[in-house]
Amino acid sequence: MKKLIDILNESNVRLTTEQKSAFLEEIKGFSAISEAVYRNSRLKEVAKQLTTLAERAEQVTLSETEEWFDQVTVKRNMKELKNGAKTFSKTVEEINVLQQRLESIYEEMGSTLNRYYEI
DSSP: OOOHHHHHHHSSOOOOHHHHHHHHHHHHTTGGGHHHHSOOOOHHHHHHHHHHHHHHHHHHHHHHOTTTSOHHHHHHHHHHHHHHHHHHHHHHHHHHHHHHHHHHHHHHHHHHHHHHSOO
16 A cells, blocks of 8 residues: 555655655654643542642631631631632543543544554
């Protein structure tokens, strides 16, 4: 099976040697893109840490500030903190769904390119 670069060489498409070389270098770099696509992230761990932190902050703050601050204000602030942690966790889940979609598209593109070029 002929590779696309051979077909381009034979066709009426006129690319300069420099253009062909630059393109082939880009193709060689396709797999390096995977580092960005398959990010090494700990977002789920971070979400758990933030949830735990918010819960502990509520416990400690309420027990330590009985005489210093208005209890109603402290409770409201701690509720906002916990809601922030919940929102963060939900957003992480949404990111994971999009991340899987992104990885799938990248793999499909790689599969298509691999039909014509050595990646």
